[in-house]
Amino acid sequence: MMTATTVKERSLLGLKGLDRSEITAILDRASYWDKQTEKLNPVLASKFVSNMFFENSTRTRFSFEMAEKRLGAQVLNFAAAASSVEKGESIYDTVRTLESMGIDAGVVRLKPTGVLQQLSEKVSIPLINAGDGNNEHPTQALLDMFTMIKTFGEIKGLTVSIIGDIMHSRVARSNLWGLTEMGAKVQFCAPDNMKAPELAEHAPYVTMDEALKADVVMMLRVQLERHAGGMIKSAEDYRTHFGLTEERAARLGSGTVIMHPAPVNRNVEIDDAVVESAKSLIFPQMSNGVPVRMAVIERAIR
Structure with missing residues (x-):
């Protein structure tokens, strides 16, 4: 089981405060994945990742999903528009529910600034910021x-x-x-x-x-x-x-x-x-998003 320190270290809530060596490590690993000729490299075959999008973003979600599936992870996609969040369930309760079901990491996108940081302090799984308010999109x-x-x-x-x-x-x-x-x-x-x-x-x-x-x-x-x-x-x-x-x-x-x-x-x-x-x-940027997100997801749960 991951310790609280390990969970915090494996989460990616933002780049502010992340040092050069950590950023370089992620980019180097992205380069490794970028060079792989096989699309499927199932190093996370036994892991479950949930994409929890409380704010719409087709491109970002597809990029994360592609990265997760290329690593062999089992993917659960969650969209707030079709969820009980609209009926009053809090973002916190939703994340805790999915955590209780056994996911190994959560990719979260939401509108309110500061909520993701609060969530990270209350759950025991790594969280990856897919965009939060006007704060960060690491x-x-x-x-x-x-x-x-x-x-x-x-x-x-x-x-x-x-x-x-x-x-x-x-x-x-x-x-x-x-x-x-x-x-x-x-x-x-x-x-x-x-x-x-x-x-x-x-x-x-x-x-x-x-x-x-x-x-x-x-x-x-x-x-x-x-x-x-x-x-x-x-x-x-x-x-x-x-x-x-x-x-x-x-x-x-x-x-x-x-x-x-x-x-x-x-x-x-x-x-x-x-x-x-x-x-x-612009289009190479989109292509490069997949190996980068592979590196970030692997860092979170492998």
Whole structure:
């Protein structure tokens, strides 16, 4: 049986506070899985993993499920929309119920910030953060870093611009913590009402022109529903001022690459032609998510 310390060490709640050696170990193991020619490597054949998604995310859930099945694990998929959570059962009760049934690890995605940390202190199985509120999305940042390593050879010394709604972005936060720990320089670019002032001491805010001079230009998804709330005037206005248009993409350096956590609002944060351009690593990022998540799941329960 795992001790409390072991459970805590094997959980992945975020990248903030995770040291370089631990991040490197995960990325090295991801590289191992990436090189395997057999799709099925049943090292977790006797293990049960539950994907507990209290917030919708088709791509992330499919990526985790693919990773789990490639490792041979038995997978239980849980969606809050079809569960008793809608009838009043708490997130805590749901996780405890699945724990009681014998799962070996839980992959959790939820909207409230801070709840996952509280859950981790009350259960005796490792938990993996698949995105919690505006806090962190650690496996997204790990797959982003893995993509950068495959492209540039290493992360140390890279300049990475993260452009978009920093205030609400868990992707921006996990990348900030992980990339800076690995020796990259992170800088943000955002509309004034989408900045996260508390992060300014860790990464400077720069103009769009300055952001385009980076080695990696990482665009964030625009939540178009915020248009109704007045955070953006319109999708076209956002594209004009902060979108990676074809004109802006043409000004990127010869070695600069484009990234995006997906799904992409084409012709809003990135023009359609730029998504499909030679500089775009958006689809390789999705591919790299599977070996990265294999490494994280294996770390949790093997």
